[in-house]
Amino acid sequence: MAKEIRSFKHLLGKLDGISDPQLEAHFGLYEGYVKKLNEIEEKLEKVDKGLTNYSFGEYSELKRRHCVPYNGTYLHEMYFDNMLASESPSSEFEKLSKESFGSMDAWKADVKATGLAVPGWVVSCIETTTGKLRNVQIMEHHIGFPLNHTPVLVMDTWEHAFFLDYKANRGAYIDTFFKNINWSVVNARVKLAVV
Ligand SMILES: [Fe+2]
Structure with missing residues (x-):
């Protein structure tokens, strides 16, 4: 199932020292990683694994870059989730x-x-x-x-x-x-x- 893009618009106008244009540009980049993650995962399901090869192969290249949009997606979500001042360190x-x-x-x-x-x-x-x-x-x-x-x-x-x-x-x-x-x-x- 495709990963859904999460909205972090609740941060707009609420952060101290980080402007809305800065945040909105950043949201756009995050969305790009989610889309690319879905694209790679869709291709991985269809590509011929029999042709994979250490030097070059579509499957190996997709696998090699998969972690980039995967972490790019979830690191951004964790980052936006841990923004918006609240409470103190426990x-x-x-x-x-x-x-x-x-x-x-x-x-x-x-x-x-x-x-x-x-x-x-x-x-x-x-x-x-x-x-x-x-x-x-x-x-x-x-x-x-x-x-x-x-x-x-x-x-x-x-x-x-x-x-x-x-x-x-x-x-x-x-x-x-x-x-x-x-x-x-x-x-x-x-x-x-x-x-
Ligand atoms: Fe970022």
């Missing part, structure tokens, strides 16, 4: 950040440093093997994400997420992102991830 999140980074401020500084270094994504995750909070970089949408990590907070650091509002000032955008975190969503993800 005591559970504060404890995690303190145990893993020394303090909430140190966790935040690490998110910012990670984001300044990557034109892609920063994902705060709980590492399932250790229970620690870790900030992971994802290049493009699919490169560099390690196994055993459950995402709890997603920040888009592609230029298209902020260029209309902040030009090349990635750091100012990251500071703005922190002001808009929907902690009720993040706290719920943490609760599900910590067993």
Whole structure:
């Protein structure tokens, strides 16, 4: 079944420091990933698997790029879901950040440093093997994400997420992102991830 495009129009006019034109342009990009995901999945059902080949083959190329629109779709949904300031970090999140980074401020500084270094994504995750909070970089949408990590907070650091509002000032955008975190969503993800 085709993946449906979700609407995030409830964010319009509600974010602090991220304009509606910026958001609307971003929604358009997200929709493009959903469409491309559906296109690839439809083609994967029909293509002749017998012709697949390491050097080149339609099936192998579709499989190779599948993760790009797949993660491009779900990372954007997680990002928009964790926007719109609400609540505060739970005591559970504060404890995690303190145990893993020394303090909430140190966790935040690490998110910012990670984001300044990557034109892609920063994902705060709980590492399932250790229970620690870790900030992971994802290049493009699919490169560099390690196994055993459950995402709890997603920040888009592609230029298209902020260029209309902040030009090349990635750091100012990251500071703005922190002001808009929907902690009720993040706290719920943490609760599900910590067993
Ligand atoms: Fe994006």
